[in-house]
Amino acid sequence: MKRGLVIGKFMPIHSGHLALIRFAKKHCDELIVSMSFTSLDSIDPQLRFGWLKELLKSDPQIIPEISLDDFDNEKLELKERTQIWADFIRRRFPPVDIIFSSEEYGKSFAENLGIEDVLFDPDRKQVPVSATKIRNKPFQFWQFIPEVVRPYFVKKICFYGPESTGKSTMAVRMAARYETEFVPEVAREMITSNDFSLDDIIRIGHAQTERVKEKAKTANKILFCDSDLITTQIYSQHYLKTVPLILKELEKEIHYDLYFLFDIDVPWVADELRDLENRRSEMLEIFENELIKRNIGAIRVKGNWKQREELIITEIDHLLK
Structure with a gap:
């Protein structure tokens, strides 16, 4: 069985995230979607995880998870940061075969885990949006916000x-x-x-x-x-x-x-x-x-x-x- 992993803050989850998840699901038998959070997040973690579970609840192939990120250090080089994350993933989840992402960290992350990485739409051409853009200008990107998330904005x-x-x-x-x-x-x-x-x-x-x-x-x-x-x-x-x-x-x-x-x-x-x-x-x-x-x-x-x-x-x- 091939197990995949998608990680992110999903702050908030949007159409781009969902496109990544749909893509990842096609390439594995089981997909873990892990939402990380910190005490400083601008959107309540439990609210975000509720959105994630609601949007993914109809698919038994996908397993939503939530994880406290109290170890990341943005001042470190990418390789060091992803090594810390890789160690966490090994402790937190069953063995993963493939990681899916839309960010450059995916390759380094996969190397540290010794697994395959697949990059999806890194230039945001398929879904031209990011969570940061939505937080800053939600009405300009309204069409990319799932209905369950819209009441927040x-x-x-x-x-x-x-x-x-x-x-x-x-x-x-x-x-x-x-x-x-x-x-x-x-x-x-x-x-x-x-x-x-x-x-x-x-x-x-x-x-x-x-x-x-x-x-x-x-x-x-x-x-x-x-x-x-x-x-x-x-x-x-x-x-x-x-x-x-x-x-x-x-x-x-x-x-x-x-x-x-x-x-x-x-x-x-x-x-x-x-x-x-x-x-x-x-x-x-x-x-x-x-x-x-x-x-x-x-x-x-x-x-x-x-x-x-x-x-x-x-x-x-x-x-x-």
């Missing part, structure tokens, strides 16, 4: 501020413009008046958080969110005079990449849940202060509807570059 945009400032309408419009998903203010699906309980607000917090996570899975580069857990806490404090601790914990689960703070310089539109028309300035100040407390910057959205839309489009276009 989705930018979450929060439309934030007092009621009746156009957040919901803008979320729908922007999602349509950028052909992506949006997350509504889930509270409006769960309550019909402002006479709600502590249990209600906790359920709303959980539902809002889960909806963001779900929509991020299918979002196209960006996800527009018409609320967040800071907003939930503000209304919990206003109507219930308390904020359940769980809402503060749920807030930590979602990181928003950009906040737009919607100003109150547009006409008030009443509905069954809006009862703060005479306190708009006060509520705007509360919303703004909550961001300041958390050291969160925000782009202020003001002016007429056209001006607001143009401002948001300009900022999103810049984010997508």
